[in-house]
Amino acid sequence: MLSQPRPDPVTSAHDRVYRGLRTRIMHGEMLPGQALTLRGIGKEFGVSMTPAREALRRLVAEGALSMSASGRVATPELSSDRIEELAALRMLIEVELASRALPRAHMALIERLQTINAGLGDMIARQNPVGYIRTNLEFHRTLYLRAQAPAMLAMTETVWLQLGPTMRQLYGRLRRKELPQYHRMMISALRAGDEPGLRLAVRSDVTQGLKMLLG
Amino acid sequence: MLSQPRPDPVTSAHDRVYRGLRTRIMHGEMLPGQALTLRGIGKEFGVSMTPAREALRRLVAEGALSMSASGRVATPELSSDRIEELAALRMLIEVELASRALPRAHMALIERLQTINAGLGDMIARQNPVGYIRTNLEFHRTLYLRAQAPAMLAMTETVWLQLGPTMRQLYGRLRRKELPQYHRMMISALRAGDEPGLRLAVRSDVTQGLKMLLG
DNA sequence: CGTGCGGGTTTGTGATCACAAATACGGAAT
């Protein structure tokens, strides 16, 4: 491998590979069932098989990728049961995160959420599924970050990761025409300091996403 | 490496290392802050650094081990905030698992839970902290398996894994003298088909564990 | 007695290689 420009000395090679693949999967840039090879990943990121293998194994451990008995790695094709379960986990944890974020939510946060939500409208207008998924997750993450609960947030992101390829398959051609109504409901509840309302709004937002995935 | 007896062809080397370390951590056989080295693990399991590294990386990804900036790996020393958060996650997910298991719980399952609970009494009598933790987790896992929710169960086990070394530190000298009362309450609620009672019992059982961890 | 400093040692990282299993492909037989 002739010298790369600069491998960014602060992060190790496997971490760059891991992060690159992770955002690609979470944002829905890959369809379910897509296969990945060690040598292919290595060549793409300009590293040898060793860091590529570590990145893939980590993603498999997190459920972002599935590994066949022969060791082949691919994005997972989820069953309906598995999807329902992951949606139930989203509800449980995200409702709790929103609830914990509520007392800490200042005006600046609410305005930021509105800005992000507007960006979501752009993605719908431009029929950009990857941008839609990314912006939608950013909306949720921005709120949940205020909960100051890193372990819960990490667990939620793991769930998002597992749902990434499936969400992409769903939003492949973005049929949606208007913004998700429950985002507005979440913002209203935040502004009013209405915890039961916020819990219901989050719950409904996730449920609606689930209905699109299964219906 | 002169030929090992037989490396058990069905499971790969890194998987044996992973499983060995995982149960060791989850069952509380390691104290917080205990360091692990690649060459040490490799020598202990009779493998080279490569599978040892993959096993450690996977455990780090699952939060069972923590990695310093320099790449050193050790069992984590959890802050009070982190412990509270993990306990909250246990409550959220385990209450849901118990609730889903309730309608499927037959008599045979309830009897098995009683048997395990009796074994828990033995561990208390013999002042065996590792056995106590292992049997306690077996009690919970036996119930949750009935929920038919593999993703939720996996997530709960990840939380147990993260709490392993901390629980060991707590139960180091097992001060407890009698069985946890809420296990009996769970069994009664299961027998009565009382879902609110079961949810409360699980919640209380986890809370009581948390109180011991923090108080 | 405390505090830097220096070198030897330990440790993680990533590349490369040999190997076996799985896969893909092409030709031959029906």
Add this chain to the structure above:
DNA sequence: ATTCCGTATTTGTGATCACAAACCCGCACG
């Protein structure tokens, strides 16, 4: 034309190695 089989290729696994950074320990200096 289709199916089956054998070979060539692809692919994951684990061992080994070179290297640099981190760590540890003791000595000297303040």
